[in-house]
Structure formats: structure tokens, C-alpha cells
Amino acid sequence: MTTTAPADDITGDMVEPATVKRGRPGRMLIGLGVGIAVLLVGLAVPYVVTDTYRMSLLLDATILSMLALGIGFMARHLGMISLGHGAFFGTAAYAVGVAITNWGWSPLNAVIFAILLGSALALVMGVLVVRASGFGFLMLTLALSQALYQLSVQISAREWTGAYDGKLITYEPDMTFLGLTQADLINPGLFWPFAWSALVVSGIVLWVVGRSKFGTTLEGIRENEERMRFSGYNTFLPRLIAFVLSGSVASLGGALFAMNAGYISPQILGFTQAGDSLIAALIGGFGIILGPVIGTFLFVYAQANFNFGGNLHLLTGLLLIVVLVFMPGGITGTLQKVYRRIRGKDRQVSDERGRSGRDIASDRADASELRAENEQ
Amino acid sequence: MNAAQVLNGLALGSLLMVLSSGLAMIYGLRGVANFAHGALYMSGAYIAYSVSDRMGFGLAIIVVPLALAVIGVVLELAFFRPLQHRSHIELGLITFGLALIAERLVILIWGEKTLRVRPPEFLQGTSTIFGVEYPSYRLAIIVIALVMAAALILWLRLSNVGLHIRAASQDIETAAIMGINVDKVSLIVVSLGSALAGLAGTLAAPYIALDPGMGNAFLITVLIVVVVGGIGSIAGAMIAGMGLGLIQTLSTVWSPSFAVLVPYLALTIVLLWRPTGLAGKRIS
Amino acid sequence: MSIFEGRGLTVKYGAVVALDNIDISLEPGLVHGVIGPNGAGKSTFIDALSGRKRPSSGKVLLDGSDITRRSARWRRTKGVSRSFQRTSVFGSMTVGEQLEMVARKNDEPDLEGIMKTLGLDEIRDRVCSEIAYGTQRSVDLAIALIGQPRVVLLDEPCAGLVADESVRMLDHVRTVCKERNVAALLVEHDVEGVFRTCDVITVLDLGKLLATGDPASVRADENVIRAYLGSAA
Numbered sequence: 001m002t003t004t005a006p007a008d009d010i011t012g013d014m015v016e017p018a019t020v021k022r023g024r025p026g027r028m029l030i031g032l033g034v035g036i037a038v039l040l041v042g043l044a045v046p047y048v049v050t051d052t053y054r055m056s057l058l059l060d061a062t063i064l065s066m067l068a069l070g071i072g073f074m075a076r077h078l079g080m081i082s083l084g085h086g087a088f089f090g091t092a093a094y095a096v097g098v099a100i101t102n103w104g105w106s107p108l109n110a111v112i113f114a115i116l117l118g119s120a121l122a123l124v125m126g127v128l129v130v131r132a133s134g135f136g137f138l139m140l141t142l143a144l145s146q147a148l149y150q151l152s153v154q155i156s157a158r159e160w161t162g163a164y165d166g167k168l169i170t171y172e173p174d175m176t177f178l179g180l181t182q183a184d185l186i187n188p189g190l191f192w193p194f195a196w197s198a199l200v201v202s203g204i205v206l207w208v209v210g211r212s213k214f215g216t217t218l219e220g221i222r223e224n225e226e227r228m229r230f231s232g233y234n235t236f237l238p239r240l241i242a243f244v245l246s247g248s249v250a251s252l253g254g255a256l257f258a259m260n261a262g263y264i265s266p267q268i269l270g271f272t273q274a275g276d277s278l279i280a281a282l283i284g285g286f287g288i289i290l291g292p293v294i295g296t297f298l299f300v301y302a303q304a305n306f307n308f309g310g311n312l313h314l315l316t317g318l319l320l321i322v323v324l325v326f327m328p329g330g331i332t333g334t335l336q337k338v339y340r341r342i343r344g345k346d347r348q349v350s351d352e353r354g355r356s357g358r359d360i361a362s363d364r365a366d367a368s369e370l371r372a373e374n375e376q
Numbered sequence: 377m378n379a380a381q382v383l384n385g386l387a388l389g390s391l392l393m394v395l396s397s398g399l400a401m402i403y404g405l406r407g408v409a410n411f412a413h414g415a416l417y418m419s420g421a422y423i424a425y426s427v428s429d430r431m432g433f434g435l436a437i438i439v440v441p442l443a444l445a446v447i448g449v450v451l452e453l454a455f456f457r458p459l460q461h462r463s464h465i466e467l468g469l470i471t472f473g474l475a476l477i478a479e480r481l482v483i484l485i486w487g488e489k490t491l492r493v494r495p496p497e498f499l500q501g502t503s504t505i506f507g508v509e510y511p512s513y514r515l516a517i518i519v520i521a522l523v524m525a526a527a528l529i530l531w532l533r534l535s536n537v538g539l540h541i542r543a544a545s546q547d548i549e550t551a552a553i554m555g556i557n558v559d560k561v562s563l564i565v566v567s568l569g570s571a572l573a574g575l576a577g578t579l580a581a582p583y584i585a586l587d588p589g590m591g592n593a594f595l596i597t598v599l600i601v602v603v604v605g606g607i608g609s610i611a612g613a614m615i616a617g618m619g620l621g622l623i624q625t626l627s628t629v630w631s632p633s634f635a636v637l638v639p640y641l642a643l644t645i646v647l648l649w650r651p652t653g654l655a656g657k658r659i660s
Numbered sequence: 661m662s663i664f665e666g667r668g669l670t671v672k673y674g675a676v677v678a679l680d681n682i683d684i685s686l687e688p689g690l691v692h693g694v695i696g697p698n699g700a701g702k703s704t705f706i707d708a709l710s711g712r713k714r715p716s717s718g719k720v721l722l723d724g725s726d727i728t729r730r731s732a733r734w735r736r737t738k739g740v741s742r743s744f745q746r747t748s749v750f751g752s753m754t755v756g757e758q759l760e761m762v763a764r765k766n767d768e769p770d771l772e773g774i775m776k777t778l779g780l781d782e783i784r785d786r787v788c789s790e791i792a793y794g795t796q797r798s799v800d801l802a803i804a805l806i807g808q809p810r811v812v813l814l815d816e817p818c819a820g821l822v823a824d825e826s827v828r829m830l831d832h833v834r835t836v837c838k839e840r841n842v843a844a845l846l847v848e849h850d851v852e853g854v855f856r857t858c859d860v861i862t863v864l865d866l867g868k869l870l871a872t873g874d875p876a877s878v879r880a881d882e883n884v885i886r887a888y889l890g891s892a893a
Contacts, residue, residue: 081465081469128644128647128648132647134464134465135408135409135464135465135468135607136603136607138409138465138468139409139599139600139603140603140643140647142596142599143596143599143600143603143639143640143643144640144644146596146640147637147640147641150636150637150640151637154633154636155633156633213761213764216753216757216761217761219750219752219753220750220753220758220761222752223750223751223752223753224748224749224750224751226712226748227744227748227749227750227803229731229732229733229736230710230712230732230733230736230741230742230744230748231736231741231761231762231765231766231803231806232733232736232737232762232765232766232807233733233765234733271592271596275472275476278469279472279473282469310480310483311480313476313477313479313480314476314477314480314481314484316473316476317473317474317475317476317477317480318473318477319473320469320470320472320473320476321470321473321474321477324466324469324470324473325459325470328462328466
């Protein structure tokens with residue numbers, strides 16, 4: 001199974017701002033410092049937001065952000081757009097439910113099991129899908145996650161997933177999860193520290209991985225998979241590892257989702273959930289690691305406030321089109337561009353020279369392509 | 377397994393064939409998996425409901441594909457053409473947005489409850505075929521779909537426009553340099569693909585119940601059909617569509633819960649065994 | 661003594677025979693040119709040798725052992741590398757980043773030397789998609805040269821270059837080949853450039869081997885003159 005890098009593979013403007021400059025340990029430290037500061041500041045949120053409903057929205061957004069973060073990682077570093085990460089999120093959620101309700105496991109063990117199961121699923125699915133690129137990858141991830149959805153709603157799966165009824169998680173009466181009782185778990189303020197820490201730590205891990213040598217390898221594969229192979233690189237394994245890593249982050253989100261919600265709707269594995277997360281990530285933008293998170297927070301906010309008469313999808317559809325047509329880097333990408341324009345006025349001359357070089361390059365590439373075409 | 381079950385399989389396969397050939401055509405030419413194809417099919421079914429309510433089903437089967445062809449023209453002129461230099465994935469995600477909008481519009485216009493369309497009088501009964509009594513309307517679906525498929529293939533093979541479409545699907549840039557009017561070809565293909573989705577929607581309307589989720593439910597199957605058939609291959613999509621319809625229906629007899637998984641299994645098996653699909657360019 | 665050989669290489673696309681039973685043998689320190697008119701099968705030839713296209717029949721040998729079924733990646737780690745006709749670089753990365761990335765995989769003691777020879781040391785911090793096309797061709801060549809490959813297959817390194825850029829590119833190729841004792845295969849459109857640069861020349865036409873030998877004998881070969889040079893020179 002070979003995959004040369006077709007035009008499809010590179011998502012162009014959607015990931016262009018992702019070019020990161022590596023090899024500066026100072027920046028890495030600054031980034032880590034910022035991450036830890038964000039973590040600590042975020043922990044104070046429940047003391048500031050006292051309204052339970054608002055707090056629960058923030059918590060939902062935080063948990064869903066982990067799904068978007070996973071999708072964003074694949075898009076940002078490999079240019080691969082996944083509609084299948086909902087499968088890992090959902091599988092982990094069901095795994096928590098089954099382990100606690102059916103097997104009577106302790107919640108902590110259930111969460112660990114769920115993350116491992118979600119990651120294992122990512123491994124199996126990854127073997128099947130990461131060789132594909134562009135639409136192939138998009139459709140394969142969609143198809144396999146939908147297969148899982150179909151499985152989950154089968155009557156024969158009722159004992160495990162509750163089929164169309166969903167799965168209610170029932171606990172042993174005296175159980176606790178990291179010190180939280182059952183009543184504490186559904187209290188958004190008390191659950192917040194776990195969700196927030198999980199999100200920030202996941203974000204930092206993905207950020208560090210993206211800036212490592214492994215991240216460079218991924219970028220090389222994104223830019224030119226064939227040349228990587230002809231340069232002696234295995235291009236399958238890094239893609240698989242990235243897929244599993246991003247799937248693990250989504251699984252972590254799913255496990256926390258189940259712990260907090262106590263109930264799993266079958267829609268968690270559905271097409272709509274996968275689509276919503278992808279849209280949120282796209283609107284936020286893949287250019288920086290925060291993009292999908294910001295997108296998810298906006299999406300959850302919009303869902304709560306602008307869902308007049310069920311028209312949310314009408315609006316998100318419109319917004320998605322507007323973003324893709326007019327601001328392909330998403331919100332964060334557009335902000336970055338604006339920032340660069342303001343800051344980089346004096347560098348314009350050199351930029352323009354660069355750009356003309358690029359135009360000539362593409363013209364010439366076209367010319368030589370034609371020649372190649374003629375030759376065959 | 378009896379003849380009626382095989383015929384049911386053929387009827388489902390026929391719908392998949394019509395729908396996926398349109399998707400495959402657009403995919404082959406523009407390189408974009410049109411996620412709005414399910415929405416086009418659904419819109420076709422709903423428009424068919426309104427048209428046949430007022431003017432009869434016979435007219436609907438002509439009017440709806442024409443109406444959808446017009447929508448296709450709009451799609452091409454508003455999105456595919458101006459954005460053709462964007463990455464294909466971006467364009468695909470835009471059609472995803474269009475599908476979301478269309479789905480909601482259908483609910484706003486026709487409501488959320490399930491609707492039914494009656495087939496024309498003369499097709500409401502049953503006919504005897506291969507020794508079984510079988511609903512005449514489903515036979516009509518099979519006949520219309522097969523005639524359409526044959527006509528489409530012949531047109532692509534024999535006509536001048538068909539030649540241009542095949543050339544442009546091979547390599548759109550080279551085709552343009554050889555003097556083929558790619559914009560015109562693309563306009564024809566996208567509007568024809570949409571019209572086929574409309575035809576499939578119309579044919580499906582009396583056969584299945586209409587609900588706003590019908591587009592998405594079918595879209596995934598049709599995308600699978602196109603990948604299995606080999607991306608961009610119209611004949612491949614037709615064969616895969618018919619084959620999948622048959623296998624899925626017949627396996628329902630054996631085990632309904634297995635049948636639901638058939639498309640996904642088919643996809644996985646085909647891609648492991650033949651990564652480019654049954655008859656196709658590479659997946660990209 | 662040849663280190664890299666193609667024996668009886670045949671590639672068929674359906675009923676079309678793009679490459680018909682071609683033999684070739686490369687020796688360290690020699691530049692072996694392959695020329696031929698459009699449709700001669702030059703690109704197919706280099707693809708078959710480099711593992712991008714599996715030949716329908718025939719063998720590719722490295723140090724006498726059969727590597728026909730080995731992957732591109734395996735070949736690269738064993739010292740067989742190639743460049744691409746359509747510039748194949750890593751657009752979003754800087755010149756330095758991508759050369760270092762390739763050097764990490766293929767031990768290269770003198771990356772600076774390669775960059776200097778090809779004039780890339782001064783633009784190491786420029787993003788590759790934003791440098792001039794001729795320079796991108798040099799980056800492409802540099803990627804192929806990293807890690808002291810013993811065999812380098814170059815697919816039209818001068819495609820799309822203007823005349824003086826072409827001359828410089830071919831000079832680089834010859835210099836590197838001699839300095840590093842590399843066995844180089846140079847597929848090129850530019851016939852005069854090949855005659856100037858190469859030690860051995862093979863001429864293909866319509867997938868068939870027309871002639872092979874030193875430049876003088878190939879230039880004098882009647883078949884070559886009739887089929888190819890006759891129209892050009």
C-alpha cells in the first residue's frame with residue numbers, strides 16, 4: 001500500500017501557521033512555564049464562576065476539548081483530518097460504564113482501563129487507516145467509527161452499552177474517585193480540577209511532542225511522505241504513534257466525561273458528535289495547539305446560548321463555511337495572520353521576494369510536470 | 377432465501393447505484409467527496425413528496441432531478457469552481473457545512489415528522505415475477521435504475537461530452553491544456569451528479585419513509601460504496617453499490633445485526649486486500 | 661567493478677511496454693547519463709531502479725545481491741538514494757531543518773560541506789517553499805546526497821532550470837560524484853549537458869536500449885543519430 005503525497009494530503013492554509021521553529025530549549029521552557037501557569041490559574045475558576053450552570057458548561061467544554069485536541073494534533077502535524085476520534089472518546093466512556101457497572105471495578109481502575117482500551121482501539125484502527133491520506137483517511141475514520149456506533153446500538157450489545165437507551169453508570173454505594181463521592185462527581189466545581197489538569201497536561205504533552213524530533217519527522221511526513229521514505233524514514237510507524245497518542249488524549253476525555261456525566265448516550269459515538277468536534281476544532285483553527293480548545297469552548301457556548309429552536313446546526317454549518325472560505329486558518333490562524341501583519345510591516349520586502357520565488361517555483365513545477373506527463 | 381429477497385436486494389442496490397454513481401462522478405472530476413450528497417438525496421425525496429402531492433408522482437420523477445440539477449449548478453458556481461484551487465479536503469468540509477444547513481432547512485420546511493409518499497396508482501399493486509408476488513413499485517425502481525445506469529455508461533463511452541468527462545476525470549489539468557472546457561465539463565458533471573441524487577431521492581420516497589436523518593444514514597453507505605468501488609470510477613461505484621445492496625439485504629435474512637455491519641466489513645476487507653478499491657485510482 | 665546493476669528491467673503498463681529488457685551497470689566515481697527523447701522511458705527507468713515502481717520482470721542488484729523487492733526506505737539505508745524530477749522538498753520547513761532531519765536518519769559527517777558545495781549554507785534559515793526554484797532543486801539534490809550514499813539516481817536535476825543554473829547543477833553533480841566516489845545515474849533532458857558531464861552514456865528510445873558506451877562512441881552511433889540526435893543536432 002503506497003501513498004504518494006497528493007495535493008489532498010496537505011491541507012494547505014488550514015495548517016500553514018503550524019510551522020514551528022524548533023531547537024530552542026529556551027522556548028520550550030517558556031512554553032512549559034506558561035502551561036504550568038495556565039494550569040494553576042485555571043484551578044481557580046470554580047472560585048470565580050459560582051453559577052453552577054455556567055460552571056457545568058465550562059466543564060463540558062474542557063472535557064470535549066480533549067477530543068478536539070486529539071483531532072487537532074493529527075491535523076496540525078500530519079494534515080490528516082479525522083472523523084473517527086469520537087470512537088475513542090465514546091469507547092473510553094463506555095469502558096468506564098461497563099467496568100464500574102457490570103464488573104464492579106473501582107472508578108480509578110475503570111478510568112485507567114478505559115484509557116488503555118481507547119488507546120488499544122486507536123492502535124487497531126490506526127493500522128487500518130493511517131496509510132490512507134486526505135479523503136481516504138477522512139472516510140475510513142468515519143466508516144470505522146460508524147461501524148462501532150452500529151455495534152453499540154445492537155440489541156445484542158444491550159447488556160454492555162444499553163443500546164439505544166444509553167448506559168447509566170451505577171456505583172457501589174461507598175465508592176470514591178480520587179476522593180470524590182458520587183455526589184461530588186456530578187458537581188462541576190468539584191470535578192473541575194481533574195478535567196482542567198487533564199486538559200492542560202494533555203495539551204503540554206502534545207505540544208512538547210510536536211516540538212520534538214519526532215514532531216519534525218511528522219512534519220516531514222505531512223509535507224512529503226514519499227520523500228521521507230526515499231530519505232530512509234519509516235513513515236507508517238510515526239503516523240501510527242501519532243494516531244494512538246491523539247486517540248489516548250481523546251480516550252482520557254471520554255473516561256472523564258463518563259465519570260462526570262454518569263450516563264452515556266449512544267449519540268456519543270454518532271456521526272453528529274464526531275462532526276461537531278471536528279467543526280469546533282476547524283473553527284478554532286489547527287495552527288496552534290490552543291485552536292481546537294478555543295473552538296470547542298466557543299462551540300459549547302454557542303450551543304448553550306444560540307440554539308434557537310434547534311437551529312444550532314444551521315448556524316454552525318454557515319459558520320463552518322464562512323471560516324473555511326474566508327479564514328482557512330480558523331479563528332486562531334486569522335488572529336495570528338493579523339498579528340504578523342501588524343508586527344511584520346518592516347519585513348514585508350523580504351516576504352514579497354520570497355513569495356515571488358514561490359510563484360516562480362510553482363510555475364516551473366507545473367512546466368516540469370507537463371513534461372513528465374508528456375513523457376508517459 | 378427466495379426470489380423476493382433477491383429482488384429486495386436489487387432494489388436497495390439500485391438506489392445505491394444511482395446515488396453513488398453521482399457521487400463518484402463528482403469525486404472523479406473535482407477530487408472532492410461531496411458530503412452534501414446525502415443532503416441532496418434527502419432534498420430530492422422531500423421535494424418529490426411536495427411535487428407528487430400536488431402534481432402526481434409521474435411528474436415528480438422528472439421535475440425533481442431537474443430541480444436538483446439546478447441546485448448542482450449553484451453548488452458548482454458558488455463553491456466548486458471559485459474554490460477549485462483550495463485543498464480538496466477543505467472543499468469537502470465545506471460541503472459538510474452545506475449538508476448541515478440543508479438538513480436543518482428540510483426540517484424548517486417540512487417538519488420533523490416522518491412523511492410517506494404514495495407510488496403512482498398503476499404501480500401500487502404487485503406483479504408476479506420468478507414465481508413470487510412482488511411489489512410493482514420496487515420492480516420499477518430496479519428497471520429505472522438499470523436503464524439509467526446503462527444510459528449513463530453508454531453516454532460516457534460514446535458521446536463527445538462523455539469523452540471529455542472521462543479525460544478530465546483522468547487529469548483535469550492536462551485535459552484543460554488539451555483544449556477541453558473543464559468548467560463546462562465540471563458544470564455538467566456536478567449538475568448531473570446532483571440530478572442523480574435527486575432521482576435516487578424520488579425513487580426512494582415511496583419505498584422508504586422520509587425523515588430528516590435519511591441523508592446522513594445513506595451518505596455513509598454511499599461514501600463506502602464509492603471507496604469500495606474505486607474512487608472516481610463510475611462503473612466501479614455502480615457495481616459496488618449493487619453488490620453491497622444485495623449482500624446487505626441477503627445477510628439481513630440470516631442475521632439483521634450482522635447486516636448492519638456489512639458495509640463497514642466490506643470496506644475494511646476491500647481496502648486491506650486492494651487498497652485502491654475494486655476498480656480505481658488510488659485513495660487520496 | 662559495478663556496485664549497482666539493472667538486469668533485463670521490463671515495466672509494463674497494461675499492454676504498453678514502457679521499458680523493455682534494459683541492462684545497466686554503475687561504477688563508483690563515474691557519472692552514467694541516461695538520455696532519450698520524450699516517451700523513451702527515462703522516468704520509468706529511474707523509478708524501477710529506485711524502488712518507486714516494481715518492474716514487471718528483471719532484477720536490480722546492489723553489490724551483486726538482488727534488491728528488486730526491497731522498499732525505497734531499505735535501499736536508502738543501504739546507500740542507494742535518488743532525487744526527483746518534480747522538486748521534492750519539505751515546503752514548510754527551513755532548508756537547515758530538513759537537511760538536518762535527513763542527516764539524523766542517514767549519518768552524515770559533513771553536512772556543512774554539502775551545504776557549502778551546493779550554496780545552501782547562507783539560506784539555511786529560509787523556509788523552503790519561499791526560496792527560488794533553482795535553489796529548491798539544489799535542496800532536492802542535497803537531500804539525496806546526505807548520508808554518503810554509494811549510489812545516487814538523479815531524475816532530471818536540471819528540469820525547469822535556466823541555462824546557467826543547469827550548467828552549475830551538472831558541475832555540482834560531477835564534483836560530488838568524483839569527490840565522494842559515488843556511482844551516479846543522471847537522467848537528463850539536456851543532451852549537451854549529459855555529454856559534457858558523464859563518463860558513460862546510455863540512450864533509450866521507446867523503452868528500448870539504443871546504445872551505451874563512452875560519450876564519443878555514443879555520439880558516433882548511427883542508431884542514436886538516426887533516432888535522436890539527428891533531429892536535435
